[in-house]
Amino acid sequence: MTALEAPGQTLNAAALLARRPWGLYVAVGFAVLLLVAAVAPHLLTSRDPSALDYPAALQAPSLTHWFGTDESGRDLYTRVVFGAAISLPIGLGAAVVGIVLALLLGSTAALAPRFIGAAVDRLLEVMFAFPALLLALLLITVSGPSAISEVFAVGLGTAPGYARMVRGQIKAAKGAAYVEAATALGHSRSRIVRVHILPNALRPLVAVFALSIGQSIVWASSLSFLGLGVAPPSPEWGALLDAGRSYITVTPWLLVIPGLVVVAVSIAATTIGRHLQSRLERGDRA
């Protein structure tokens, strides 16, 4: 090693270090933490999320209560941790419902006979005309507020957008050269759809699914915040936001901290989704 090489090597190492996807690492780390919270919350807190401690009501964040306490003295950190077991399945469930509905509607619109496809297209346009949140509100008003209603309401609200994407991807795949080649080779229509069109068309949905988890959690929390989701005193994050609203001018942490958690989850899911998206796009180009 010469004297001239050393600084260059240092620079390269720093550049390499800087090029590492630290944002992704943080996002994955946070996601792992959330999974632990959802599956084994007692690993992260020894308290009971419902335990009332009246003398400790409305305490500010401290070493004893990291996120402070609510009006009944319940530990907010514990409630946020336990809330993961409710909010994450709701977000995940809603994302699954949204994607499954999108697959059904989008593939029908793209692959079914023209008059059926046209009917589904119109249906999607009607669903699009409804603001997604309004559609979700409508469904919950009819079915009544609950976690299940929330899952289906959010899933239904997000489905039209993804369905249009699925439809576009399948249509694009249908016109691809490899499909024309398969047709020329005499492959059956079902085989072409199964082997050539769907795998190619649906690959981007992996990333979309990851992105939609974050979006679904935000939407589900919004519905709970409006009193249309999981009922209090559940520690579901949106319900925590709703409960903290009454105390915003006195004990703002009751609102701000659950809000930050929802934002952080959304950012983490988006970061992971975008990374998957870029990996898939690079794979496509290769």
Next chain:
Amino acid sequence: MRTPRPLLAAAAAVAAATALTLSGCAGAPAPSHDQIVQGGTIVYAHQQEPACVFGGWIEQAYLSYQVLDNLTSLTADHKVVPWLATSWGTSADGLTWTFTLKRGVRFTDGTPLTADAVAYNFDYWLKGGNSTAAVWLAGYYRSAKALDASTVRITLAKPYPNLAENLSQAYFGIQSQHALQTRTQAQNCAAPIGSGAFLVKKWNRGQDIVLVRNPHYTSPPANALHKGIAHVAEVDWRFVADPTTRVAALQSGQSNAIYDVPAVQWKALGAQGYQLEKYVTAGRPQQISFNTQVGPFTDQRVRQAFAYSLNRKQIVDTIGRGVIPYEGNGGVSRTTPGYSKRAADEYGYDPARANQLLDAAGWTGRNADGTRTKGGKALTVTLPYGAGSIINADGASILQGVKEEAAKVGFAVDLIPVPQSGLFSGAYSAPNTHDLSVGYWTAVTAGILYINWRPSTKADPNYSNSAFYNDPALESSILAGNSAADPAQQAADYGKAQQYIADHALSIGVYDRLSTLAVSPKLKDVWQEHAQGGPTFYDAYFVR
């Protein structure tokens, strides 16, 4: 406040100064002539918007009180004083009441207040014009008849010595007979015609109701702070459901007064100089009644166990932060004449006793969640509540405390927040829809017990009997109280009924229902009427 016009009229100043003295503010420096502002618009932020200005719900009563006058008014020390009726009396047998009306009063449609109009209003209420007025009078009212232009006679089926007190509630506001007969129901719903200090100018549904001063007002109640027309030109009665937003509106000057102050904001607003008004409504407190027809609470021991399992006082004191009073009595609140403290103290916090009772009742098993079981069935009970309508945010937190405390002895309480539409449609009113029912019913006398506990029969169902408990023994005590002329005897009869409710654990009190106001220091003489605690803007005026 929106662009008030200053007026140096001596009369207004004198009236305002008198008002201040009367309102007990003599200790505070009285506003000088040039400090008083005549006119202006009070922007008042209220919590809930009713479907009609006049009706059987307290939110309607608060509004109709501004627009309609009653026959009687109630003072802070529970004395009945004249309003549209200048005097009244009863026959020796208590079956006939005669009211003499104030002369020269006109409704805002120009028609005169007559005995015929008053008699017509009584019949109108009973025929469905006001559901709450109807349940008060049902079983007692027989007829109303004008003896002359200003004398009306009410004939009863049974003596009812508290009639004059009850008529002070805004459910008994007198409307123009001409308006009731000639206008549509929708018109009278949106803008009832009374002889009150204000009339409805415009209702922007979902937003606000603009009340404008009645320029010909001549009939304030005897306990008003001044005479003549209202000081302010308009009241912009806005509907702001969120309590934090209401407080912010007051603090930012967008509102001059707000209703239902959150307990957590009470001290801070007081320290900032806002005038705070608190009225503990008489009548049924915020209580939990048990479904005695279907489910686990058909067993009295289970009802008593639930009562013993709750440290109600600590829950209420913590959430209520010294503002909301704990109430143990399930029958009537502490401000109700005839209140029984003994009944209120029946069930202290005693989880050991609760466990014993549940064991004795056969709920001896436990599932994985710690909920008691009996024959494989979990002790899960449902408690629907009118979120944002009957139960405000503080009340919802108190119910969460109830749920957690009951869980410690093995109850799994399923709290179901019900929106106003679901509640009023009767979605949770049938016996098979819930195990527990929470709610209040404001009143001025313990006669509310008759409304809440009158046995329900097929021929005469009582939809207000939320415990579905029908016992003639309980009814007879209440009926005796309703008709007792001697106040001591009346209190004894009503007390007996309250004790019966406590002994049989039919209902347990949780907290006293409040009507609270926070008022800008620039707005003076807003007070709470003493029948239901609604805001009174007739005497209010701005100062510079």
